[in-house]
Amino acid sequence: MAVQEARGAVGAAGAHTGGCTCEGCPHGVRERHRRAVAEFLLKRDEFAAHKGLPAAVAHSASASRQWVSEELAQQAWHVAERSRAEGQAWLERLWRRTTALVWAAVALLLLGQVLTSIGVGWTAARTAGIAAALVAAGALTAASWFHRARGGALAPVIGEDNRLSTSRAVAAAWVLFLAYAVLFLVGRLAVASAPGDRDALISGLALARGAGVVTVLAVVCGIAVLVRRVVGLRVSAQRLQKVRADRPRVADLLTDDAGRGTFADIQYVVISAVVLVFAAVRLARRPDQLPDLPWGPAVVVLISAATYLAGKYAEGGRPVILSVVRAREAGDLDGPIRTGDDVEIRGAGFVPPGADGADRLSRMAVRIGPVHVHVPLVPVTGGFRNPTDSVLTVPVPADVEPGRVEVQVVTAAGVETNRYAIDVTE
Numbered sequence: 001m002a003v004q005e006a007r008g009a010v011g012a013a014g015a016h017t018g019g020c021t022c023e024g025c026p027h028g029v030r031e032r033h034r035r036a037v038a039e040f041l042l043k044r045d046e047f048a049a050h051k052g053l054p055a056a057v058a059h060s061a062s063a064s065r066q067w068v069s070e071e072l073a074q075q076a077w078h079v080a081e082r083s084r085a086e087g088q089a090w091l092e093r094l095w096r097r098t099t100a101l102v103w104a105a106v107a108l109l110l111l112g113q114v115l116t117s118i119g120v121g122w123t124a125a126r127t128a129g130i131a132a133a134l135v136a137a138g139a140l141t142a143a144s145w146f147h148r149a150r151g152g153a154l155a156p157v158i159g160e161d162n163r164l165s166t167s168r169a170v171a172a173a174w175v176l177f178l179a180y181a182v183l184f185l186v187g188r189l190a191v192a193s194a195p196g197d198r199d200a201l202i203s204g205l206a207l208a209r210g211a212g213v214v215t216v217l218a219v220v221c222g223i224a225v226l227v228r229r230v231v232g233l234r235v236s237a238q239r240l241q242k243v244r245a246d247r248p249r250v251a252d253l254l255t256d257d258a259g260r261g262t263f264a265d266i267q268y269v270v271i272s273a274v275v276l277v278f279a280a281v282r283l284a285r286r287p288d289q290l291p292d293l294p295w296g297p298a299v300v301v302l303i304s305a306a307t308y309l310a311g312k313y314a315e316g317g318r319p320v321i322l323s324v325v326r327a328r329e330a331g332d333l334d335g336p337i338r339t340g341d342d343v344e345i346r347g348a349g350f351v352p353p354g355a356d357g358a359d360r361l362s363r364m365a366v367r368i369g370p371v372h373v374h375v376p377l378v379p380v381t382g383g384f385r386n387p388t389d390s391v392l393t394v395p396v397p398a399d400v401e402p403g404r405v406e407v408q409v410v411t412a413a414g415v416e417t418n419r420y421a422i423d424v425t426e
Contacts, residue, residue, distance in 0.1 A: 029089045033082035040075045040358070047072065048379040062395060069362070069376035076358030076377075080246075087162070087247030095144040095152025102140045102153065106133045125287040128187030136180050151248065159228075162245045164252035166265045167308065170272045171224040174217050177276060181283055181290060188287065204289025212293035213279055216301045220272070223305045227312050240316035241352035241413035243360060256315070258353035264311025271304040319349030321420040324407050327393050336425045339398045343368075343422070344391060345409060351389040352413040360412040361387055366394045369405035369424075373397060402426045 046052045047068045057063040110133075113126045144152035151158055157172050159165040182205075189201045207214065234240035242257065253269055256262050275298075279291040286292065326335070327342040337343060345366065355361070364375040364387055373394045378386035386393045392409060406419040 029082075029086050033079075033086040036079045036082040040072075040079050043075055044072060044358075044379045045381055048381045065376050065378060068379065069374075072358055072377045072379060073362035076362055080357070080359035083246045087245075090247050091151045092149055094154060095148035098152040098154055099141050099144045102137045102144075106130075106137045109133050124191050125188060128184050128191065129287075131187045132180050132183035135183055136176065154248070158248050161242050161257070162248060163257070164248045164250065165224070165227075166253050166268060167220075167224040167227040169253055170268060171220045173272065173276060174220050177279065178213065178217055184283070184287070185290070200288055209292055210290030212295055212298040213291050216275070216293065216298050219302055219305050223309055227309065230309075230312055234316060238415045239318055241319070241349070241355075241411060241415050243352050243355045243413050245354060256353055258356070262311065262315075264308045268304050268308040271300060275301050317349060319347065319409060319411055319415060319417045321345055321347040321407065321409060321417045323347075324420050324422050337396060337422055338425055339396050339400055339402070342393050342395050343407070344393050345407065345420075346391055347409070347417065348390055350387060350392055350409055350411060350417075352411055352415070355412040358384070363412045364392070365410045366392065367406075367408040367410065368394075368396060369400045371397050371399050372410075396424060400424055 043052070053064050053067070057067045110130055113130060117123070117126060140153045143155075147153075147155035154164070157165055157168040159168070185201060185205055189198060192198045192201060203209070231240065231242070235242050245252075245257075251259065254261055254266050256265075275293070278297055279293050282291040282293065323346045325344050325346070326337045327344040328334070350364070351361070358377060361384060362374070362377055366373045366375060373396075375387045375392055375394055377384055378393070402424050404421055404423050406421050408419050409417040411417075
């Protein structure tokens with residue numbers, strides 16, 4: 001019996017690796033998502049090769065296109081549900097990883113203190129440094145547990161779009177560093193016995209000693225608050241398109257919503273990281289005062305922050321229709337737009353950054369007069385031919401009355417384009 005129970009336990013543990021698809025298991029959630037993606041890609045490529053079409057719609061190009069679009073849309077929604085479930089499971093596991101990383105940093109600090117004390121002896125400053133690290137790590141661990149469903153210690157730097165925020169991450173790094181520096185000096189002050197040492201430590205906390213680093217802290221925190229306000233106002237005014245990500249990624253700190261690297265974000269992160277390391281070295285070399293960051297590096301950070309803020313003001317833009325023409329196949333006669341014809345809408349910004357997935361593309365619609373037409377998904381091997389960021393092709397439904405009607409595109413982010421008038425004949 002004991003041997004059978006042991007074998008059963010091993011089998012249960014092994015069932016959660018490899019091809020596990022059970023409910024409530026992180027491995028199962030990830031495996032179900034992987035299989036859903038594989039099935040969708042296979043079906044999309046089959047439809048792109050004109051395979052798998054039922055005989056009832058194969059004779060009609062418009063009917064087969066509509067049927068293929070509906071099938072792909074349903075499959076894409078299923079994939080999106082699996083992806084969101086995997087993202088939530090990943091966030092719930094992240095708090096343990098962040099906690100382990102925090103305590104690993106404390107262990108590395110302790111190891112560094114021990115190695116550097118060889119030959120010179122252990123000092124009160126080293127004890128204060130370890131004590132400050134333990135207090136900070138304990139606070140971060142408690143915060144991680146309370147926010148374990150939202151990514152643990154990373155919860156404050158995850159934006160409303162479920163991506164890591166560059167401005168919040170930079171501000172959080174400076175806040176943690178200054179908090180550690182103050183805790184370190186407080187620890188030294190608590191163990192100082194000589195009046196002269198206490199007076200030196202108190203004077204080291206004066207604003208004149210840390211004016212540069214305090215200025216940087218104020219600016220980066222202000223930038224984090226201002227960027228959130230700017231993005232919120234631009235989204236509500238439909239001047240910026242935002243779609244929610246399935247889960248945050250480290251690459252979000254250096255890229256835009258579409259995953260492309262952006263100069264404003266990269267330079268802000270790099271410069272802030274370099275100056276932060278410089279400030280940490282200053283604290284290590286002068287452990288009796290706040291890091292006396294020179295005004296040269298401080299001004300560099302301020303310029304970098306201003307560049308980042310300007311980039312946030314400049315990014316995005318409202319989608320726009322430039323022209324609408326009648327689409328025709330090779331050999332068709334030229335003519336006016338009639339009901340049942342396909343129209344090609346040309347413009348810019350139809351696909352928001354990060355909305356190139358099939359589930360988001362299937363949410364796009366075109367308003368032709370009073371009728372809303374969903375944009376059909378036209379697959380090709382490796383992607384979709386329709387819709388694209390600059391061109392949409394939709395049929396003019398029979399419910400559209402002949403005459404002058406207005407065309408308007410509604411993107412996956414819910415943003416509406418300008419209205420463009422066309423003439424529909426009988």
